[in-house]
Each structure stands twice: as structure tokens, then as C-alpha cells.
Amino acid sequence: MADPTDPSDPTHLKHLSSRWLPPALSALLILFCLWQAGHGLGEAYSYWSDELWSVAASRSDWGILVRDWLLPDVHPPLYQILLKLWIGAFGDGEPATRSLSFLIAALGLVAAAVCSSGRGAGRRLFTVAFLGTSPSFLFYAQETRSYALSLTLSTLMLGTALLLRQRTGRHEATLRWGFGISCLLLSLTHYFSLIFVVVVLAVATAEGTVFRSRTDAIPLLLLVMLWPLLHALLSPPAQNLTRIDWIGVTPISGTITQFLAGTLPLLDPRQGPRGLLILIGLVGGIGAATFPLLKPGAWSRRAPATGEARFLLTLIITFVALILAIDPVRPLSQSRYYIVVLPALAYLVGIGWDISVGLGRVRRIALASLLCAALLLQLRIGTQHLAVKQGPLENHKLLASFVAERDLCRKGEGCWSSGWFLAALTNTYFSSRELMAFDPGTPLAETRLDRPLLGFRRAYPKLKGLMANNPTMACWEAPGSWKATSFILLPRTSPAQPARHGLRPCP
Structure with a gap:
């Protein structure tokens, strides 16, 4: 056996x-x-x-x-x-x-x-x-x-x-x-x-x-x-x-x-x-x-x-x-x-x-x-x-590195920021010196900007009005897998050259 x-x-x-x-x-x-x-x-x-x-x-x-x-x-x-x-x-x-x-x-x-x-x-x-x-x-x-x-x-x-x-x-x-x-x-x-x-x-x-x-x-x-x-x-x-x-x-x-x-x-x-x-x-x-x-x-x-x-x-x-x-x-x-x-x-x-x-x-x-x-x-x-x-979905990192390398927000009093929680943006990709909360008492889409503006998710629907009220500004966005929701408005005469950094003109 x-x-x-x-x-x-x-x-x-x-x-x-x-x-x-x-x-x-x-x-x-x-x-x-x-x-x-x-x-x-x-x-x-x-x-x-x-x-x-x-x-x-x-x-x-x-x-x-x-x-x-x-x-x-x-x-x-x-x-x-x-x-x-x-x-x-x-x-x-x-x-x-x-x-x-x-x-x-x-x-x-x-x-x-x-x-x-x-x-x-x-x-x-x-x-x-x-x-x-x-x-x-x-x-x-x-x-x-x-x-x-x-x-x-x-x-x-x-x-x-x-x-x-x-x-x-x-x-x-x-x-x-x-x-x-x-x-x-x-x-x-x-x-x-x-x-x-x-x-x-x-x-x-x-x-x-x-x-x-x-x-x-x-x-x-x-x-x-x-x-x-x-x-x-x-x-x-x-x-x-x-x-x-x-x-x-x-x-x-x-x-x-x-x-x-x-x-x-x-x-x-x-x-x-x-x-x-x-x-x-x-x-x-x-x-x-x-x-x-x-x-x-x-x-x-x-x-x-x-x-x-x-x-x-x-x-x-x-x-x-x-x-x-x-x-x-x-x-x-x-x-x-x-x-x-x-x-x-x-x-x-x-x-x-x-x-x-x-x-x-x-x-x-x-x-x-x-x-x-x-x-x-x-x-x-x-x-x-x-x-x-991994596209990624939203490319905050690309936008932040462009802002930092070109020192776009530190030379003056910072950039206006709108569309997302400021506390969630600072000290992750952006520094506290780069972002300044947009005055909530002023309608964003009707504003004449006196400095660059960094816009995020909730600000994107107001972009058309912003561009109409700021014809001297050019819009550049950070491409991602989703429809882009992060952008920056810069003077058209800015020497920053965002295209070389991977950004593209807003549609």
C-alpha cells in the first residue's frame, strides 16, 4: 500500500x-x-x-x-x-x-x-x-x-x-x-x-x-x-x-x-x-x-x-x-x-x-x-x-514650473489666482508669494487685469469674458488628458515664451 x-x-x-x-x-x-x-x-x-x-x-x-x-x-x-x-x-x-x-x-x-x-x-x-x-x-x-x-x-x-x-x-x-x-x-x-x-x-x-x-x-x-x-x-x-x-x-x-x-x-x-x-x-x-x-x-x-x-x-x-x-x-x-x-x-x-x-x-x-x-x-x-x-488629468505641475522658471509672479506683487482653493494650491506646486486671491467682490469676467492671472477649474467658464475685457492679454493653458482647466493670462508682449515650455494657446 x-x-x-x-x-x-x-x-x-x-x-x-x-x-x-x-x-x-x-x-x-x-x-x-x-x-x-x-x-x-x-x-x-x-x-x-x-x-x-x-x-x-x-x-x-x-x-x-x-x-x-x-x-x-x-x-x-x-x-x-x-x-x-x-x-x-x-x-x-x-x-x-x-x-x-x-x-x-x-x-x-x-x-x-x-x-x-x-x-x-x-x-x-x-x-x-x-x-x-x-x-x-x-x-x-x-x-x-x-x-x-x-x-x-x-x-x-x-x-x-x-x-x-x-x-x-x-x-x-x-x-x-x-x-x-x-x-x-x-x-x-x-x-x-x-x-x-x-x-x-x-x-x-x-x-x-x-x-x-x-x-x-x-x-x-x-x-x-x-x-x-x-x-x-x-x-x-x-x-x-x-x-x-x-x-x-x-x-x-x-x-x-x-x-x-x-x-x-x-x-x-x-x-x-x-x-x-x-x-x-x-x-x-x-x-x-x-x-x-x-x-x-x-x-x-x-x-x-x-x-x-x-x-x-x-x-x-x-x-x-x-x-x-x-x-x-x-x-x-x-x-x-x-x-x-x-x-x-x-x-x-x-x-x-x-x-x-x-x-x-x-x-x-x-x-x-x-x-x-x-x-x-x-x-x-x-x-x-x-x-x-497619467496624461495627467490636469497639469498643474507644468503650469507651476513655467511660472517659477520665468519668475512671472515674484517680480511684482504676485499673480491673481481664481477658480480653486488658494490654500490647496500654495506650498504644493505654487508658493505663497506667487498667488494672490482675486477680490471676490469684483466679477472676474468683467475685470480689467493689472497683472497676470492664474485660473483654475471654476474660473475657466469665465475665460471668454476675461479675454473680451482684456484684449492686451494672451491666454495659455497647460494641456492634460481632460479638457484643460488651468491657464494663465499674460500680456501679449511678455517675453516668457510659454510655447517652449509646453503650454498651448487657449482655444
């Missing part, structure tokens, strides 16, 4: 292979996704406006950070606090601050793999693959903003919730703490994520499979709502809501489009005819491969997985329905905010593979091939988006 403990025995080798190969494949998949997300991470390409805000806030002293940045802002404080600690240890350069998001995103992939472990190698691989090839994952793993943190905490929250549904014995107390802490931390990351946390708590309480008792959810809900209530008391909601007046969403269709763009870009209706044909082919193929699952009793063969799928679908549908109701009253939807829902879809893809076990070998191979094709397509979209991001 063969001895399975004998290293030379084929049975022993097969046992080792079946034990270690799936985790090794998961680790390689995680490394591959991180390699894709890390392209260009070391390049110090320019921050865009919101990143400038994050860096400037977290560079401030603690008192100033709380009083002047966090309380007047429309975001919870967790990410800015983490970024401040990170800047204190590693500096405030572009690669340094973006590395924090990259590390957090990497932990999100690891959390997805761990929370899917013990449920079959296929489920774990497809969960990690969907999450790691998502355009939102690739894009925001290199962003000095809170979105990677929302992704990772949502992954941990939902993963522990799924594990708690199985009542995993001696680990149950640890998982319960993990679920509660991740809910609380996620609620402190972004207010859009807070809404998702409340939905998760409501569905988990109604279902009765995550909490031992439905009343156990009450203390956690009170903790989750503590910061928003405190924030509302210390900073009037009306003041905060004006900070999101720029968000405009067409009811229903706009909300759905933003959701799809942030989570399932292959379903985004804006992808064009070619993308639509590819999508129809994939959906048709996957539908044909999974058709036997529609037969009565087919899902009951995988009852635990079916319950998990129902739980996640209920979360997603409830959350999207709630946002559909909120958007017509107070528009909230932005594609990047929906990154908090992405882990639910990733777990759902993995569970779907688990449920498909009854399809038979040939159909499962066909299904796996189609899923891989869809993942490769979304990976391609993601790498394209990442290349656009």
Missing part, C-alpha cells in the same frame, strides 16, 4: 499539489493585478485638483486640519488622517502619497482572497480577478483620494458578513469584530459609503444571518451615525451641501449610467456600437452556457451559495434603488463613488462560478472562457483609463 507521507510517493505529490497550487495561483493573480495597477506609479505626474486638496489638507497642523479642512468639508475624516500620518513618514511627493492608496488597494485584493478561501479555488480566483481587473481598481489604486480605502473596507465588511453567514465556530467572535470595525471605518471614509453601510446593516438585520440577534445591530448603527451627527452640529449641513452643487445627474438614466461606469464598464451605454456588439456576444454566450441553471431545482443543489448570492443581490438592488430615489432630490451619483459596491459584484461573480458546478464540464469550460474574455476586456479598459490618468 502506498504511503501518502512518503515524499517519493505520487499520491503524496498529488496531495501537496492540490493543497498548495490554488493559493499559489491566487497569489500570482494578485501580483499580476498589482503589476497592472502599478504601471507608472513611480512617475511624479501632476496631481489633479482634488488630489491637491487632499495633500494640502493633510500637510496642515492637526488643529488646522480639523478646523479649516475637515469640519467645513463634505467628507468624513478617516482618509485625511491616514494620509497625514503617511506624509509624516514618507513625504508628500506624488509617488509617496499615491503609494498609500496602492498599498490599501493591495490589501483589498488580499482581503477578497482570504474571505473567499475554503470555498473552492475557482470562486476565489474569479472574485480576485474581477476585483483586480476592474477599471475602478486600476484607476484609484493610484489616486491620492479615499476611493481605494472605500474599496478595501467594503471588501472586508462584505467578506466577513459572508463568512458569518456560515457560523464559523471559534472564529465567529473575531469575524463579528471584523465586520463591526470595517462597517465603522467605512462609514468614516466617504458619506456615499456611509449610505452603503446603512443598507448593509439593514439587509443583514432583516435577514437575521449575520447578527446573533437583530438588536445587536442597534449599537453598531449608533456608532456609525455618531460622526455624521457630530459633523452636522459643528458644521451646518447647508454649508456642506453647497460643496456638492457641481454634481448633476439625470434622474434614473443618469444614476444607472454612473453606476455602470463605476462597476461594470462593459455595460456602460456610452461605450459605443463596437462595445455594444462585444457585450451582446458575451452576454449571449454566458446566457447559453448557464441556461440549465434556470431549470427548477438547479439552484437548490448549492443552497449555501444561493443564499449568499441572494444576500449580495439584495444589497446591490436596495442600494441602487435608494440612490435612484435620492438623486432627483439631491444629486449624489458619481461613477467613482460606486467603487464601494464593486466588492459585492466581485464576490457575486465568484459565487456564480460556485453555483455553476451543476452545469457539466463542457459548459463550465465555455463559461470560464467567456468570463475570462470579459475580464480581459475590462482589464483593457482599465489600462486605457490609467494611461489617461
Whole structure:
């Protein structure tokens, strides 16, 4: 009789292979996704406006950070606090601050793999693959903003919730703490994520499979709502809501489009005819491969997985329905905010593979091939988006280096500045001597300028009026991947030669 403990025995080798190969494949998949997300991470390409805000806030002293940045802002404080600690240890350069998001995103992939472990190698691989090839994952793993943190905490929250549904014995107390802490931390990351946390708590309480008792959810809900209530008391909601007046969403269709763009870009209706044909082919193929699952009793063969799928679908549908109701009253939807829902879809893809076990070998191979094709397509979209991001999106750095090299704002009393928070611009790319806030009592578009003007995002719509009232001025903009929003108005007789520095005339 063969001895399975004998290293030379084929049975022993097969046992080792079946034990270690799936985790090794998961680790390689995680490394591959991180390699894709890390392209260009070391390049110090320019921050865009919101990143400038994050860096400037977290560079401030603690008192100033709380009083002047966090309380007047429309975001919870967790990410800015983490970024401040990170800047204190590693500096405030572009690669340094973006590395924090990259590390957090990497932990999100690891959390997805761990929370899917013990449920079959296929489920774990497809969960990690969907999450790691998502355009939102690739894009925001290199962003000095809170979105990677929302992704990772949502992954941990939902993963522990799924594990708690199985009542995993001696680990149950640890998982319960993990679920509660991740809910609380996620609620402190972004207010859009807070809404998702409340939905998760409501569905988990109604279902009765995550909490031992439905009343156990009450203390956690009170903790989750503590910061928003405190924030509302210390900073009037009306003041905060004006900070999101720029968000405009067409009811229903706009909300759905933003959701799809942030989570399932292959379903985004804006992808064009070619993308639509590819999508129809994939959906048709996957539908044909999974058709036997529609037969009565087919899902009951995988009852635990079916319950998990129902739980996640209920979360997603409830959350999207709630946002559909909120958007017509107070528009909230932005594609990047929906990154908090992405882990639910990733777990759902993995569970779907688990449920498909009854399809038979040939159909499962066909299904796996189609899923891989869809993942490769979304990976391609993601790498394209990442290349656009590194364009960069807004080239404040180029404009600032031109101003500094030509000493355009230091010879006199500085340059007028308008269109973005002055405190977010100074001491990052511009110095405090170079920028002077434009007098808010004077309409910018009707002003006759007596010195150069540096304009940013909100000033760009007023450029036409500025040019009409200042015919002796020439406008130069810093090109980026987005429609340019950073510009400088200089006398037409200026010897600065902005074109040689990479700037271009404004259209």
C-alpha cells in the first residue's frame, strides 16, 4: 500500500499539489493585478485638483486640519488622517502619497482572497480577478483620494458578513469584530459609503444571518451615525451641501449610467456600437452556457451559495434603488463613488462560478472562457483609463514650473489666482508669494487685469469674458488628458515664451 507521507510517493505529490497550487495561483493573480495597477506609479505626474486638496489638507497642523479642512468639508475624516500620518513618514511627493492608496488597494485584493478561501479555488480566483481587473481598481489604486480605502473596507465588511453567514465556530467572535470595525471605518471614509453601510446593516438585520440577534445591530448603527451627527452640529449641513452643487445627474438614466461606469464598464451605454456588439456576444454566450441553471431545482443543489448570492443581490438592488430615489432630490451619483459596491459584484461573480458546478464540464469550460474574455476586456479598459490618468488629468505641475522658471509672479506683487482653493494650491506646486486671491467682490469676467492671472477649474467658464475685457492679454493653458482647466493670462508682449515650455494657446 502506498504511503501518502512518503515524499517519493505520487499520491503524496498529488496531495501537496492540490493543497498548495490554488493559493499559489491566487497569489500570482494578485501580483499580476498589482503589476497592472502599478504601471507608472513611480512617475511624479501632476496631481489633479482634488488630489491637491487632499495633500494640502493633510500637510496642515492637526488643529488646522480639523478646523479649516475637515469640519467645513463634505467628507468624513478617516482618509485625511491616514494620509497625514503617511506624509509624516514618507513625504508628500506624488509617488509617496499615491503609494498609500496602492498599498490599501493591495490589501483589498488580499482581503477578497482570504474571505473567499475554503470555498473552492475557482470562486476565489474569479472574485480576485474581477476585483483586480476592474477599471475602478486600476484607476484609484493610484489616486491620492479615499476611493481605494472605500474599496478595501467594503471588501472586508462584505467578506466577513459572508463568512458569518456560515457560523464559523471559534472564529465567529473575531469575524463579528471584523465586520463591526470595517462597517465603522467605512462609514468614516466617504458619506456615499456611509449610505452603503446603512443598507448593509439593514439587509443583514432583516435577514437575521449575520447578527446573533437583530438588536445587536442597534449599537453598531449608533456608532456609525455618531460622526455624521457630530459633523452636522459643528458644521451646518447647508454649508456642506453647497460643496456638492457641481454634481448633476439625470434622474434614473443618469444614476444607472454612473453606476455602470463605476462597476461594470462593459455595460456602460456610452461605450459605443463596437462595445455594444462585444457585450451582446458575451452576454449571449454566458446566457447559453448557464441556461440549465434556470431549470427548477438547479439552484437548490448549492443552497449555501444561493443564499449568499441572494444576500449580495439584495444589497446591490436596495442600494441602487435608494440612490435612484435620492438623486432627483439631491444629486449624489458619481461613477467613482460606486467603487464601494464593486466588492459585492466581485464576490457575486465568484459565487456564480460556485453555483455553476451543476452545469457539466463542457459548459463550465465555455463559461470560464467567456468570463475570462470579459475580464480581459475590462482589464483593457482599465489600462486605457490609467494611461489617461497619467496624461495627467490636469497639469498643474507644468503650469507651476513655467511660472517659477520665468519668475512671472515674484517680480511684482504676485499673480491673481481664481477658480480653486488658494490654500490647496500654495506650498504644493505654487508658493505663497506667487498667488494672490482675486477680490471676490469684483466679477472676474468683467475685470480689467493689472497683472497676470492664474485660473483654475471654476474660473475657466469665465475665460471668454476675461479675454473680451482684456484684449492686451494672451491666454495659455497647460494641456492634460481632460479638457484643460488651468491657464494663465499674460500680456501679449511678455517675453516668457510659454510655447517652449509646453503650454498651448487657449482655444
